[in-house]
Amino acid sequence: MTNGVTITVVGWAATDPREVVGEGVPFTSFRVASTPRRYDARAGAWQDGRTEWFTVKAFRDTAVNVAGSVRKGDPVVVHGRLRTEEWDTESGPRTGLVVDAGAVGHDLSRGTAVFTRRTHATAEAPADTGAVTS
Template sequence: MNETAVTMIGNVATEVSYSETTGGVPMASFRLASTERRYDRAAGGWVEGDTHWVSVTAWRALAVHVIGSLGKGDPVMVSGRLKVREWVDGEVRRCRVEIDARSVGHDLSRGTTTFRRASPGAGEPAGEPAGEVAGSAVGSVGGAVPGWIVDALAVRKAVAAAAKPEAGVSGGGVDGVPGGVSEGVGRGDEQGVLI
């Protein structure tokens, strides 16, 4: 299978959002803004060029680490598989550039950071069924899930259970959450569920 690997340097341009697939696989996403800088001899200094906007998606343990480590405005380096999606909207042809992240980290040329190693067995925890962490289904990330994410997922499930449509009524939602309810977890958001 051919794929295009890329590495981009830029800033996290949006709050990092967290969600799960219907199968319980963690996913984090954010928009990356990468602005070209070059030296202009005529001006005698650095000038900024075009800004490239890219959607970044991280999965599983990387998603959990991203949500616990990054915030809006952070300088980052993202490496992964490039995807370009094109579609026609009426008579307008549209395009979306995405990176399916394999590795994400702070750009240390612009500051410092402190590394904290994930707990051992960040894949499947030994002796526990796949996806069970502190009684919450969060995919295959083991004990690496921060407590506030586990709490946010518990709140989301309680909201979903309370909002389940009665028999014979179509809710139009996904995973028992009625249509029109938006979910997400932002960094530092103790409640964790945006409605």
């Protein structure tokens, strides 16, 4: 990971990943909501803090794996480089927090998961002719 602000976000996938297929590098994005909670002993109840929203962007193998693994509502842990994205709309300029993900996984404090190693396409191995070399 390059220089910059790195962040780990623990939250919930707020959207299904949107996979961009076409020429170039595979790319996937989805939204994550993270709401801190604390126990208020006086009230005897948990209190929710302010929800922070992030757009998560993943590239290459990570993009393909995220698209095949994460679904809206899943508890996730995202680690990556934090940056601000700016764009214009009819109602004025907008900004948003983006995490360029280096790693994405399910939050196993919320449930279980089964890992499946993804196999990469490789060049076909030459046929075994039975010849012995010395």
